[in-house]
Amino acid sequence: xxFVASDWKLNLCIALLMWVPARSDEFIKNGSFEKSIxxxxxxxxxxxxxxxxLKMWLAAGSEDGQHFAAIRNxxxxxxxxxxxxxxxxxxxxxxxxxx
Numbered sequence: 001x002x003f004v005a006s007d008w009k010l011n012l013c014i015a016l017l018m019w020v021p022a023r024s025d026e027f028i029k030n031g032s033f034e035k036s037i038x039x040x041x042x043x044x045x046x047x048x049x050x051x052x053x054l055k056m057w058l059a060a061g062s063e064d065g066q067h068f069a070a071i072r073n074x075x076x077x078x079x080x081x082x083x084x085x086x087x088x089x090x091x092x093x094x095x096x097x098x099x
Contacts (some may be wrong), residue, residue, distance in 0.1 A: 010084050029089045032092035048083035051075035
């Protein structure tokens, strides 16, 4: 599946998630989204501008059982924003993927 976002930081996050070595916790904590705390993906936080029409959630694939964090946004912002999930890993802090 090909996904292209309009924001370069989100594209970089997606690219890094796709390039996860076997020992992913060394680079991206809970990169498979298998761990959760109260319905939120562990080691991830919402970097978002709250608004009506913005929904961010943790879900499981219906066929393969893999978990993922999802974003759906129908809100029209006055200025450009980049709503995303940000990881609390060493790499995201070094590269400053999330602000």
